[in-house]
Amino acid sequence: MKRYALFFVFLGLLLSFQPVYAFEHGYTVNSDAISATVRHDLAVFHSMGGDFKEYIPSFTGITAVRISDSWYEVEYEDNSGRNYGYVTREDFLYNCLVYDGREKQLLADGIYVFRYYHSASSGVAALRFVNQTSGQTGAAFTCRITCVGDNCFQIRRSDTGQYLLSDRLFASSGSSSLWGSSEGAGTFRFTRKGDFYGIQDVSTNRYFGHNAAGLPAFTSRPDISWRLNRTQKAVGKNSLRVFTQFDADWADVYYGKGENPDPSTNNFCTSGCGVFAVMNSIYSLTGQYANPRQLADYAVDKHYRIEGYGTDSGYFRAAAEEFGYKYGFRYDGSGESLTQLKKKLNQGSTAIAYVPGHYVTIVDYDKKSGKFLLLDPHYLPKRGTSSFGDWVSEKDLTEGNLYAQMFYYYEAMDY
DSSP states (O other): OOOHHHHHHHHHHHHOSSOOOOOEESOOOOOSSEEEEESSOEEEESSTTOOEEEEEOTTOEEEEEEEOSSEEEEEEEETTEEEEEEEEHHHHHHHEEEEOOSOOOSBOSEEEEEEEBSSTTTOOBOOOEEOTTTOOEESEEEEEEEEEETTEEEEEETTTOOEEBOOOTTOSSSOOOSEEOGGGBOOEEEEEETTEEEEEETTTOOEEEEOTTSOEEEESSOOOOEEEEESSOSOSTTTOOOOOTTOTTTTTOBSSSSSOSOTTSSBHHHHOHHHHHHHHHHHHHHOBOOOHHHHHHHHHHTTOEETTTEEOTHHHHHHHHHHHHHHTEEEEEEEOOHHHHHHHHHTTOEEEEEETTEEEEEEEEETTTTEEEEEOSSOOTTTTOOSSOEEEETTGGGSGGGOOOEEEEEEEOOO
């Protein structure tokens, strides 16, 4: 299996005479399959060198499952369901946009402060939590969450190392403890309602909330009263994620109101860089998945969407005012200075940057290498970027197609 980096090198050679940058990726995807979206109708054949089968339409998602020197075997969905065929290597590299096709986690793996609110309208964290090491009580506790697949998570206390156990609703006997060893670790889904999360046991569908005494307990009542505050940015190799405009889940979604007069354009794939720069900034900062359709609808409703062009920069502050409490962030100003950019990133902020004709996100700065971690929601050969984050130099941000002319900052909200 060839490494993902090779795809971007080949793609650049095919589409542009400009030099291809050798950026180090922010992360890699360990998979034998490659997810991609078709840019323009893609010819599929019954076999390698065989008869023509059909065209896969623009914005369709495909998965390359086997690769040879000249042909890619691909899996895709059409009107008849799941289908397979072969495309030429040249067509795949020229006509397909590669992206991270893993499941979209509602929350990035990592450590969060959990706060429980008896009344969503009160804004006061009210759960009494008994600390198992000191016996003290408090309104918050810290846990590491780890996705185990299908957006299900295990929850582990940071202070004791113990796991939140499965709900014992159907247990005939045994301990009533909520926390214990990994052998009894439960699997939970986080469900969102408005500004809060519910923590639901997968096996019993009951919610982790509180009892009459205000202590943690499982309940049959839908208890969606938790807020989560990430302790560090989600920018490590195990938590970083780039959401792209051309992801097949939404590439053809109309970025406007009503019906799209020209489905080949005015959609997320062609025009949504501002929306996805915000989405990537929120996820890298707070670890929380922000629905791009909701972000886009707000831009359209408040007239920040510029039809035929993209998104007005005033949207970045407005989006923080509209969605900041929900996802735990606030607007932190703007500026043109790279010195300020370094300072803000080191203080924990993320930045949306305007480069020629496009918005990207910058989420981290490495003092040792002097490089910035840049997330491009729609890579192009002329920028030399990828769908997996890129470490770029200060020089890269001061010239050419990554020349950053303005930065818009987000910082995590203190609860």
